[in-house]
Structure formats: C-alpha cells, structure tokens
Amino acid sequence: MRGAFKTLLYLAAAAALAYPLTPFRDVYVLHVLVLIMVYMVLAMGLNILPGFCGLLDLGFVGFYGIGAYTAGLLTIHYNMSFWLIVPLAAVNGAFFGVMLGVPTLRLVGDYFAIVTFGFSELVVLFLTNEIWLTRGPLGVPGIAPVSIDATWLATLLGVDSRWRYAFRGEVPYFYLGLLMVILVYCGMRRLEDSRLGRAWLAIREDPMAAASCGVDLLAYKVIAFAVSAGIGAMAGAFFARWTLFISPDMFKFWESFLVLCMVVLGGLGNINGALVGAVILIALGELLRVALPRLGLPTETRFLAYGLIMVLIMRFRPGGIFTQVAETTMQSGLIKELRARLAARRTA
C-alpha cells in the first residue's frame, strides 16, 4: 500500500514536471504554479521562526519586499545579472534581519511579534514615500526578465556568437522556481537535523533548558532571523524578475498573514506542511477569485476564508492538518531516540 502510494506520488511529480512542455499547458495554470512556488519558498523561510524557534514573526513580508526592491532597483539601474542579484538580495535581507533581530530578539512572545509587525509597516511606508529611490506608489515597472548569458563561454571556446537566453513566458520560470524550491527545501531539511536546527528546536521547546545546556539563545535566534530574512528576500528577488513590476502595496501585512496561514495550516515547524499549505491556500485563493464575484462579493473577501481557517486550525488541529507528516519529517536518529525515551517515561 505504501509502495503503491509512493509510486503514485512519483508519477504525479513526473507529470507535474513534464506539464509545461506538453501541448496541454495553459499560461494561467503555469502562472499559478509559479506563484505557488514563490509562496512555498516564503512559507519555508517563515517556518524557521514560528516553527523551529517558536517566535511569531508578523513582519516577514518586509524582507520579501526588501528582496524584491533590491532586485528591481539593481536591475533597472545597473542591469545586473539575476544570478548575481539573488545572493545580493538574500544578503541584504539577512542584513536587515540582523539589524532588526539583535535589539529585538531578546523579547519573546507577543512583543517580538509586534515589533516585527511595526518593522514591516515601516518598510512599506519607506517604499511608498522615498520616491527618489523607489518611485513611491507608482512602483518600479520595466524590470528586465531573467537571462542566462553564456557569451563568455562562447568566447572562451572561440565561437563567435552570443549565447544568451532571456526568459520569456512562464515555462522557464516554472523550472527556475522549481530549482529554487528544491534548493531551499534541501537546505531546510539539512538545517533541521543539524546542530543549528536542534538548537532552534530546543529554544522552541524550553528556552531555559536550552540555555542551561549551553545554547546561546540570542545568537541562535539572530541566525534564525537572518536565514529566514535571507530566504524571504531571495523569494522577493525571484518575484521581481518574474512579474517585472513591483509596487509597495504588494508587500502589505496581508501577505505576511497569508504566509503565516500557510505555515500554520501545514503545521508549525513542518517543512512538508509548509509546501502543502502554500499549494492549498494559493489554489483556494484562485478558486475564490473566480467564485466570489459570481456570488456578488468583492474578491478581497477571500481573506474571510483565510481568517476562518486560521481560527479553526488553531482550535481543532493546532499541529496543522498533517500532524503525521510532521512526525515523519524528522530524520535525525538522535532526536527520534530521545523522543521515544521521553514518550516511554511519560507513559511509565
């Protein structure tokens, strides 16, 4: 049964992979799929804070915005390559993460949440009002799409031609997004079972016990914040070079809420859950976008459903809808053994 399920899963993955190359492909569907991938990366990035460290971050979209604007502005002013911009945007996001994190990560609980919220609102205000830099509410249009320039390779090989491929349409972005999701996913899986990840989980379970075991709380939290911010900024850079237009109102609080909702839906601290949460909520959003006007309601009211989902999940399934999946995510033998011993002692 499990084997058959796995085979089915692989088949589905293969079908999804091949879909953009088949003649049945549809631009709209592809667009939604790429959007899902952006949110998958965001959800995995956010998951580090409330999921691994137990810190509620309400300002995640601030880093997403910083990444997107870093990418957008570097592209239109310096025409920099996407492959250079992504690390730069991630570093810039992480830099702001550290700047915000060092003074505020001493706070816990609600206060930390509020400070991050204030930060993301300040980011939006800055993007709206510093017109000299960001063009303000008009946004930044005309960002060049991603391109791969291999002319240097051609000259190296002595071929006299321009090997340059500019991304057009959704298909190349589909694969680029997939690459990004896979990279972040693998990184997260490795992080979760690393020394760093164990320290984070220890902080989440019991900060005092963690500190007495030699975990430097502030340092590990700042690292978590920086990594999370860097991933958010990376997703922002991709987003900017994909939609080719960014404006401040794309980075409002609701986006933070939406990403948080995905993480909560999938189960806090559950990487697979974050992916599933992104798929469900973006798909739901698209469905409601079609369904709501038919009922004579504005499309913004789809947030009604999101709010309700959040409340119901917290009430009835606080571990997310996939608690079983959450338990199988952990691969570290050490932690599994410790958990088993703890469970045995509890029942005894």
Place this chain on the structure above:
Amino acid sequence: MFEQQLVNGFTLGLIYALIAVGYTMVYGVIELINFAHGEIYMLGAFLTLSCISMGLPLPLAVLLAMLATAAIGVLLDVVAYRPLREAPRLAALITAIGMSIFLQNLAMIIWGSRPLPFPRQALPAFFAEPALRFSEVTVTWMQIVIYVTALALMVGLNLVITKTRTGTAMRALAQNRTAAALMGINVNRVISFTFALGSGMGAVAGVMVSMYYNTMYPTMGYLAGVKAFAAAVLGGIGSVPGAMLGGVALGIAETLGAGYISSPYRDGVAYAVMILVIIFRPSGFLGRSMVEKA
C-alpha cells in the same frame, strides 16, 4: 499653528486612548493582544450608521452600537479565545489575528468595501461651528463633545475598576489568575465583563472618529488598532491610566510629527514609538514590566 496642532492632536489622542484601554484591560486579565479589538472599533462605527439609517437618534444609536459591540466582544472571547486559554500563547495570538481578518471581511460583505460618509443629518447643526476661538486656535463643538464624552467615559471606567466589586475582581485577576479563582472569583465571567467594557469603549471611539473625519470603511480598524496598541504600550500595557496617558501622548506626537517633521510618515510615528518603547522602556509610562526577556 502650533496650538492648533496641539488641539487636534489632543482630540485624536483621546480617541486613541479610548481604544487603548480595551487592549490594555484585556492584556491585563488574559495576557493576550486582542488583535480583533480594532475591528470592534470599526463595527462600532458601522453599527451606529445602521442604527441611524433605521431612524434612531444619535445618542440612542451610539448606545445600541455600544451594547451590540460589547456582545460581539464577549462572543469573540467565548468562541475564539476561551477554548485556547491553556494552549500556547502563539495559538491564541494567531487566532486573534484570524478573527481580526474575519471580522474585517465580514464587515466588507455587509457594508461594502467603499468608504461611507457619516450621516450628517444625524448630527446637530452646531457641531461644525467653532465653540471657542483664541486668536488662531479654533475648537469646534464636535471636538468639545469628543472631549467631554471621552473624559466622562474614562472617569467612569476608572470608577468601575477601582470602586466596584467586579473591578476589584478584574484587578485581582490581572495579578494572579489562580489565586483569584481560589478566592471565589468567577474568572470567565470577569473576563467576559472585561471584553464587554473594552469593546463598548472601542465602539464609542469608532463613532467619534467616523464623525470627526466624516468617513468609515471596513479596514479602518487596522491602523487605528495598531496605533491604539502603540498607545497602550507607551502607557504601560496592563495599566488603564497609562493607556489614557499613552493615547493622548501618541495623538499629540503624531500630529506634531506630521506637522513639523514629515507628513507622509505620519503613521510611522506610531510604529517608531511602539518599537522604541518596547525595546528601551517596556514598562511604558505607568506599567510594570511585562516583557519577558530571554
């Protein structure tokens, strides 16, 4: 000019203070940032509008809206927060955000997403006229009404908290819930009372803002809620007089900031105040420090 800014800031500040007491009281008794409080304030404005359009006079409409929002506040607690009382704090906080968004969108479905004007015909004609005029400063009758109502409500609230049995129970709960329960206090009833009281205050603030700016819209609770929360933090979260002081201080700071520093960053004043206070003086003006530090 400066004096006029001061007058306008004071008006705004009193309104923030009325919302802030709701945050601070709820935080005092259950240590939860009730994110949905901003939506209660918005509902106060819209429910008043609905009552007026049914032909009720303004004072009656406001009173009914207060009662209705008090009921909504209690319902919010019973349905959403009470089941999570023993759950991790994160769960309750996420629920609060969820409820906030739910209520906001519900209002959008009921009243539409476009801003509505406050029904002028329900206001007495003299409201817009200046009541006091010193050389360059004018205070309108509407501002006077706002001052009187807000101050009366706050004095009344303070009396309720300090003089009545339920108020004493509230303060006992804020100090130690278990001990309060052991003394025979019906904890859930007192919490419901706190929600009702805070929501009623918030509703009045909503009416006054929509009257003052002559507009109301379903998302109005968001920004006002954040600012009032900043005011509560500034005054010291958990302290009712602190929330009043914090509200007035924030209102004046915001108006002066907009007038003399930079008007596009008007809303930034509240965020900056909030962040700085939380980092450097988490106990605010009058509160005891509730910020746990790791």
